[in-house]
Amino acid sequence: MxxxxxxxxxxxxxxxxxxxxxxxxxxxxxxxxxxxxxxxxxxxxxxxxxxxxxxxxxxxxxxxxxxxxxxxxxxxxxxxxxxxxxxxxxxxxxxxxxxxxxxxxxxxxxxxxxxxxxxxxxxxxxxxxxxxxxxxxxxxxxxxxxxxxxxxxxxxxxxxxxxxxxxxxxxxxxxxxxxxxxxxxxxxxxLEKLQPASKLLALLSILLLGMAFFLISRDGTSIVWEDYRLASIIVMAIGLVGGTYLFFRQFSGWLLEIVSRGRKYNEGNRVLWTSSLRFSIRGNALNLTSISLFSAAIIILVGFVAINYAVQLDGSTKNFPNDIAFESQDEHIQHQIETLIHESNHPVITHETIEGILVNPVTNRDVAFEQSDYLTEDILLFSETQFNDIVALRGDDQEVNLHGQEAIVLSKIDTPKQFTQDDQSEFTVKVGDESTFHLIERKDYALLGPASNLSNTNVFLHLAIFIISDEAYATIQNSQNTQMYELYQIENAKDASALSAQIQAIVSQSPDIYYSAFADGYAIQAESSALLLFTAAFLAVIAVFALGSIIYFKQLREATDEQKQYAILRKIGVSNTEMKKVIRKKLLFVFLPPLILGMLHSLFIMNYSIFEEVRDFPQLTSIMWAILIIYFVIYFLFYVSSTNLYYKIVNQQK
Structure with a gap:
């Protein structure tokens, strides 16, 4: 007790x-x-x-x-x-x-x-x-x-x-x-002993950081990365870690020595905050290095998932260009579906019907597609006129002009490609007789969205589609494998999950019938990317508080140790206002450099590596600025809180 x-x-x-x-x-x-x-x-x-x-x-x-x-x-x-x-x-x-x-x-x-x-x-x-x-x-x-x-x-x-x-x-x-x-x-x-900083090591820190930034800024296809990838990664890591550590342990000390030798060193309160920093900066080097590197990692993580979230939502529209699309049904079922749509809260904006021909590939599908496992086994052929009409209706600048046996591959999951003479670009399909097409391009474009009812997994199955010339299409148009597709654009499509479920239940009564809805794909992509962003942001906030607390508690400990020194300053006539200025300048030197270096590291890595494929994304700049501003504000609050508490501790009467 x-x-x-x-x-x-x-x-x-x-x-x-x-x-x-x-x-x-x-x-x-x-x-x-x-x-x-x-x-x-x-x-x-x-x-x-x-x-x-x-x-x-x-x-x-x-x-x-x-x-x-x-x-x-x-x-x-x-x-x-x-x-x-x-x-x-x-x-x-x-x-x-x-x-x-x-x-x-x-x-x-x-x-x-x-x-x-x-x-x-x-x-x-x-x-x-x-x-x-x-x-x-x-x-x-x-x-x-x-x-x-x-x-x-x-x-x-x-x-x-x-x-x-x-x-x-x-x-x-x-x-x-x-x-x-x-x-x-x-x-x-x-107290830590005052040791002079090495000018050579201070300059080495700048050299190491410059070397790391140079390697990061080189394109992945440059000779430096193509021929010496492993060595480049090692040198870049050493440059970032070693350069950052030497920057705080040597360069900062060297900079403070230069300030202490200046003519105006004894003017104002410069001598007070610089002398205190010179004793403590080496002991803080490891903490400040960790904060800079982890700050860069946090900004990169949040930046990546934030851009991924925005791109995924934007990509839903491109991956699922039709709000509702399905293989044409008989008149009774078609009337039943149209009744459901008209009675819903999603009025029809446009309704188009297109015709395609289903063919069996003779040539290995890997010739045309990179990820053929995520595509239907058979290939759909559409004429260039139908394709151009749909493209014009959507307002996209993707029209094609084909001749003879030329064909264009459509794929949203493969890398766009211009087929050249060096490529094996001949592709043979069978629809009654065999027909061979000359592939000239693979476009990053979706005529029909992924099928949401042809796969037993959460991964949507994409349709393998070729666009062929009107001339080639006319020669096989009378095939028994002709299929019709109904394409609908409706209002408030992203909120049409209930309507989509009703239509899919009707369409799926016939086995292996194609059905795709924007609401289904949007829900899955929005949920997964939003959960990733939310989790990353949550972890980032915790990490920022953890890293900020490293500086925070370190400074509070130093404040307790320096109570006697500040008591002496008070006795010789230094005012409270002047002591507050000294504390602010000292802590600014501790908080600001790791924040700036962390932002520089992250911006270089993201700008030259991670965001290369989404550089044209319109929201890229605004998202990154928002992340940097939020990060800065959080650390600014840590700085203000630290300065206030630091002053209260050193101002206590012992």
Whole structure:
């Protein structure tokens, strides 16, 4: 009972230090519960087309979330333990054993964990509604998400934080055992020795970074990458990692030395913040390097999935150009389908009927297609006139002009290609007699969208289509394999999942009948890409807080160690306003360089490698600017919070 009393008094007496630790734990609970509650939110699950895939994806991501939370809270606990070294020294001096101190820390951790669980779950329940609404918005759904506290999510959060409490207690116990009594009383008195920076290594850091940026900017088909790919990757990695580390450990120190030798060094407060930085910059080099590299990785990850999300939604229109398309039925079924459409909330905009000829390939399909496994076995032939009419109706600039036995391949899943004399571009099909076509081009264009009812998997089966000249089409037009296709454009097509299901049920009564709907493809692509974006953004926020806390807690520890120095400055007449300026300039030098380097790394890699294939995408620039601005704002808030708390710590009377 006395131990519990002592633990509770410690929490109340040192509330400032405990509050920082408590806030870290509350943030961990909020993140974990918010993410877990989405897995079991009935409103979210009811709106999804692929509920099982959604849950599996979020469960896998929740494991990564928990690992980030462990890192975040254990780092906060390390700071927390270091701040209490002298306190533990007093307990040891008064006769308490290391085991009793560890038990006291366990009780304190249990109290803080209990408080954080209650506050975090309540806050997480509120945020889960916002997160659910955000996810539904990304998926383009209009579902209403209610406030929920799923028992499964509460149970999972409690279990995980019981495990985390145990890990923290073990870490705290070993932290106490590793420190000698003498060290506890001298905690924070050891200052880093001032060592001159190497001009040679400082210049080497710029050389390494420049070399890495040069290799990144080279095209993948350049001789550097084609002939020396492995060596280029190794050199680029060494340049980025080694150059960044030397930049903070040597170049920054060299820059500060130049400033200290300047004529105006003794003017204003420059001498105060530069001298403090010169003592601490080398010790911060590894942390700042990690922050720069992980910042680049976070920006690249979020940038990639954000662009993928926008491209997928935009690509749905191109992959599924017809809102509803199916193989023509008899008059009774056709009338039944048209009645369904007219009675729905999706009026018909246009309705076209096109004719194609189904043929068997004699030549291996790999000659025309790269991914033939995702295509129908037979090939559909359409005339150039029909194709040009549909293209003109859509307003696309894709008309073709063919002669004789020339043919164009249509494929949305293969790389566009111009067939040359060096290619094996002759392709033979059989429809009664054999006909050989000369392939001249493979277009990235969809006349008919993927079939949603011809595959037993979630992967849509694409139609293998050739566009041939009117002359060639006329010679085989009387074939028994002629098929008609009905193409509809309707209003609010993305919300027509219910209508699509009704029509598909009618069409599928006949086996192997082609059916495709924009709503089906849009729902799957929107859900998968939105879930990927939401998860990546969630993980990025956690990672940013974890990385920001590295600087945050490091600076707070330095603030505690520098209380005596700032007390001396106060006694010799330095005003509070001047001390605030010194702190702001010092922390700006710590926060800004890793942020700038991280952004530079990410922009180079994305601009020259990842976004090469989507460079013409109209939203590319705006998406990247939005990500960079959000990232900057988060770190700016860390900077402001750090400067305010730093000042409060050094301004305390000892």
């Amino acid at each position: 006395k131990l519990l009393d002592l633990s509770w008094r410690n929490v109340r007496r040192n509330f400032r230090i405990y509050s920082i630790y408590l806030i870290s734990m509350i943030i961990g609970v909020v993140i974990q519960f918010t993410f877990s509650s989405l897995i079991f939110n009935e409103d979210v699950l009811a709106a999804l087309e692929n509920e099982e895939n959604f849950q599996v994806g979020l469960i896998a991501a929740s494991i990564v979330v928990f690992l980030f939370i462990i890192f975040f809270i254990l780092y906060a606990n390390t700071f927390f333990m270091n701040q209490r070294k002298k306190e533990f020294g007093m307990y040891l001096l008064y006769g308490m054993s290391e085991r009793q101190i560890a038990l006291m820390v366990f009780v304190e951790t249990f109290i803080l964990s209990s408080i954080s669980l209650v506050i975090g779950i309540l806050t997480g329940g509120l945020l889960s509604k916002f997160s659910g609404m955000l996810l539904m918005n990304l998926m383009q759904y209009d579902e209403v998400i209610s406030f929920t506290f799923p028992l499964e999510a509460i149970g999972a959060t409690i279990v995980l934080f019981i495990i985390l409490t145990g890990i923290i207690s073990i870490q705290s116990y070993f932290s106490v055992r590793r420190i000698q009594l003498v060290e506890l009383f001298h905690s924070g008195t050891n």
